[in-house]
Amino acid sequence: MKKDLRIIKTKESLRHSLLALLKRKPLDTITIAELCREANINRGTFYLHYREVHEVFKEYLEVIVEDLKQSYEEPYYKTNYRIQNIDADMIKIFHHVKKYKDFYQIIFDEHIPMMYYYLLFDTVRSFMKNSIEEHFELDDGIQLDYLISYQTNAILGILIEWHRQGYETSIQELNQYFMTILSVKLPRS
Amino acid sequence: MKKDLRIIKTKESLRHSLLALLKRKPLDTITIAELCREANINRGTFYLHYREVHEVFKEYLEVIVEDLKQSYEEPYYKTNYRIQNIDADMIKIFHHVKKYKDFYQIIFDEHIPMMYYYLLFDTVRSFMKNSIEEHFELDDGIQLDYLISYQTNAILGILIEWHRQGYETSIQELNQYFMTILSVKLPRS
DNA sequence: GAATATATTGAACATGTGTACAGTAAAAAT
DNA sequence: ATTTTTACTGTACACATGTTCAATATATTC
Structure with a gap:
């Protein structure tokens, strides 16, 4: 039972996008919506894995x-x-x-x-x-x-x-x- | 130059209402809107004094x-x-x-x-x-x-x-x- | 007490939050 | 390769956020 590739891809995309955003603005100003836009991830998908940035x-x-x-x-x-x-x-x-x-x-x-x-x-x-x-x-x-x-x-x-x-x-x-x-x-x- | 009574009243009302809410639910679940409803304070007024709960x-x-x-x-x-x-x-x-x-x-x-x-x-x-x-x-x-x-x-x-x-x-x-x-x-x- | 100053209100707006659900896409399992 | 499973999407909804602005209420000042 391996980890679903889609999940790995989604999470990596979010992590990568968070790093990119952190170079432009402080962590506590980054919203979930903003992070998802950057990562090209549906906001609903975010909530399948995380609850907050x-x-x-x-x-x-x-x-x-x-x-x-x-x-x-x-x-x-x-x-x-x-x-x-x-x-x-x-x-x-x-x-x-x-x-x-x-x-x-x-x-x-x-x-x-x-x-x-x-x-x-x-x-x-x-x-x-x-x-x-x-x-x-x-x-x-x-x-x-x-x-x-x-x-x-x-x-x-x-x-x-x-x-x-x-x-x-x-x-x-x-x-x-x-x-x-x-x-x-x-x-x- | 004394502090405006209205400000004192507003702030006291908010503090008092926050205490009341804290008896029912944890701090990080209390929203600004909720606190203002409890205190009978207009939400816009809140932002005149505070930025967050x-x-x-x-x-x-x-x-x-x-x-x-x-x-x-x-x-x-x-x-x-x-x-x-x-x-x-x-x-x-x-x-x-x-x-x-x-x-x-x-x-x-x-x-x-x-x-x-x-x-x-x-x-x-x-x-x-x-x-x-x-x-x-x-x-x-x-x-x-x-x-x-x-x-x-x-x-x-x-x-x-x-x-x-x-x-x-x-x-x-x-x-x-x-x-x-x-x-x-x-x-x- | 009247004049002045300013805190508060209510409404509106764009955006964010958290959740739900049916449809679709892409994995894993056989 | 086909079936089965499940992750993801798109949409929608109620509510929260942060801000603006004119109207109103209530302080302070004289």
Whole structure:
């Protein structure tokens, strides 16, 4: 039971047309009708596969996030989860975001639904989960999910800041900041 | 030069009607036309003040976030920025979110635009900025903005996790997790 | 209280949304 | 190659969107 060729053709046409439109105008101004005209697809057909323009974009984003996953799963030297490894991991994320800057600018836009942020969050979170579960020494009485979400979103906080500063900070600088942050300790009582 | 009473009346009517509608259906299904019918406001009038339903909700949220600010500015014993103070600060945020749980469930919904998240982010960030600037010993060569955004979003990560677990974790437990997280140290090489 | 300013209304228009359905085209299955 | 299945089209409908404009209502100002 293979996927119907017509469906593949339709979806590819929509994805392709969305990219074309994105070069001319922002995502949240692109209507379904407009996208269908561009793609020469009947509007009714659109609703057979998607409910909103965002879902088409999300499929694109999933491909991009797949790229992030790939680069993460590259076998590189992981001895212990020490600073060097965190270093390497973060550099990868920073490079990835820079590479697809045009997309991440859309994702972090304030008019865009949270769904894209969560897609990114869940992806990075799965890396974080592995790292933390394998390499952290945990105190009793902590629910791991909270630690993982805390750490994950902290990193996304750096990306948000990067975004807001127009991606002007270089990756080297960004990574240096990150490493410094990790070394900052809260003064304990 | 006072604000025109008619404007105040119109806006209040819209806010009030939005709340009424929110009790019956989710935010992203409420149309402008529907809101105006409920409020007995001409649809054209709506466009004189807002561009989308979200902007009405955002005004509500601003009031709520104001409540967070108020509770934060309560003068309580701040000697040094030590664990006890962080403790107290976080408890405040957790209580606040719990108090307005119905709203934060909307804010964290995946269909909702990022604007609300950023509103919360910026609010918490301003607290964080003060705390960090006053009380942290900083290494040279770090751009403070990145540290602040990192820490801020880390906390929001806990709230996201809380949200996803249906706010079932108690505030005491949540705070305990948070304190444990802060004490977790990365193993250094 | 009268004059002035302006917020609101109601109507209209082009376009978008979401859905339904019968007819057609193009796949997959035999 | 024929049959069967199903994706796509074209049309239609009720409703939503975003804007314009003259008429009206209701503030503010003097």
